[in-house]
Amino acid sequence: MTQTIQIKPITRIEGHGKITITLDETGAVLDAKLHVTQFRGFEKFCEGRPFYEMPSLVERICGICPVSHSIASAKACDTILGVRIPKPAKKLRRLLNCGEFIQSHALSFFHLSGPDLALGFNSDPSARNVFGLAKAHPSLAMDGIQLRKIGQQIIESCTGKRIHPAWVVPGGVNQPLSEATRDFLLSLVPEGYAIIRRTLDWFKGSLENYREEIRTFANFPTLFTGLINSEGNLEHVEGKLRFIDSKGAIILDHLDPVNYQEYLSEHTEDFSYLKSPYFKSLGYPDGIYKSGPAARLNVCNGCGTPQADQEWAEFTGLERGPVLSSFYNHYARLIEILYSIEIFERLLNDPEILSPHVRAFARNNEFEGVGVVEAPRGLLIHHYRVNEEGLITWANMIVATGNNNLAMNRGILQVARRFIKSDKITEDALNRMEGLVRAFDPCLSCSTHVIGGSSVRAELVSYDGTILDTTLS
Amino acid sequence: MSRLRVATTWLDGCSGCHMSFLDIDEKLIELSERIELVYSPLVDQKIIPENIDLALIEGAVSSESDREEALTLRARSKVLVSFGDCAVTANVPGMRNQFKVQDVLSRAYIENSTSGNVLPSVFVPKLIEYARPVHEYVTVDLFLPGCPPPADVILSTLNELLEGRFPIPIGKTRFGA
């Protein structure tokens, strides 16, 4: 008789999900799956809304990466307007995006995964959270809080609001940057560098401790994808798409992401509200690919900023080919924070950033638009169609987390096979399964989300649904 | 002084209200001396415990599991706060109410899907026909509007409760703020 273990809800991730692990009669792991249990319905209920409302509306998909949604959406709307937005507007959107990468990556690294990394995957679950981290490692926790704050202050200073600002609009942004704000933002830079350098040193020095996690956190060959700029360097806001194979060979390069449907397809499973995009020509599920921090560092030729480039060289030197283990997403996140601070500083020192030419005006001239960015978690695609009146008639979104759905599912199986030995459930084995999911920093409220009301940490359920064993936390 | 036992959850929301809570920044450390997060997406406790002093519910009630969670939290909490516009009015999640659940699901999983093309049905909670505000399911003691409510209002609300006063957020936050 097979048995199923459920971990619900997965905690310290954004949004709701659960994991099921199926064991055979000897207690060996047969299968493991991630279930994303919330559904939002944006693709349908945007119907009938004016397109110019979209950047603000879609921010409400996610309170952690609203800026990514607003920029992807605004880019789709720029196309619908039929305009080329002013250069200063592009720079300002990029500036804002730096704030978001800093705060979102800091949240993931310190607040959500920090407790596993600094206290240990098998530490006391009741203290394994950001407050426990603050007790045991006060300076590390404070660094995390400060770094997240810097990111949020960037967003707040530019837009007047930290979460869901109404600043990125079709045609550009709705307000130029003042000199005083620019100067204030520049004053945040030194502390940002200091924190990220300290954190990088600490994390690189402790990599040894995670040997088992590195070996098993979705460590298998897949394709990788990410946006690159014209020089092939790391890119978050504009750029073209590159796909590489698991050996590092470029299989497609400088693709216009607007034509995503030519190389990406989406698969639906009946056990999750999260769809699984895959690389079209390889089919499902062979077209598995990874997106997000480590994938971006794997596909690019470098970061194009001096400090991040040094770190990038060290990172890519971890393995002969692309860095396969998704545990290294944590490492890649830190490098991307450093990169974002460098880009941020560079933009602030560019006099054009104060230009008042920040918005192009037009009515709707096209009936369809696609906007693509790299969100902190990976590739994010917004695709809209509108009618004569500019009302949305159809929308499709491929959210960042979805890109990694296939890899997360296979990763969970890999971790389960390594850490679950029999039908005995150990707390740290379960936390490692969640840790694997956290390494992808999935945003399940983006992807869709919701489970709750569970009264036990894990259940061992027989196939007919009777509960055989429970572990209380 | 024993710490205030606080539970937080997100139902059909975007986690933005929780992020606004984190936006109290370094005051989080100070606050953790006075409150204990006994259940929250930010901590590893998976069971909704008994004897909760204060529960913050973000998001609308949209699925069977949302409903269950709201009911359990209500039963085990002294004070329950409808936390943010989605909880207070159903806000953006409520926008799906003008369509049939079936149509909303089909757009995502049938029309906009290349393969598979099934409606998720196993291991996922069933959607309720309409996404509704929290107070339609449980008694709410305090409404904290805002999308999200500003960090300083969240902090002052907690401080008032810690001081044993009932917070009145009127004028400090508003819908869509």
Ligand code: SF4
């Ligand atoms: S009220 Fe706003 S910030 Fe809060 S969950 Fe709803 S959409 Fe997100």
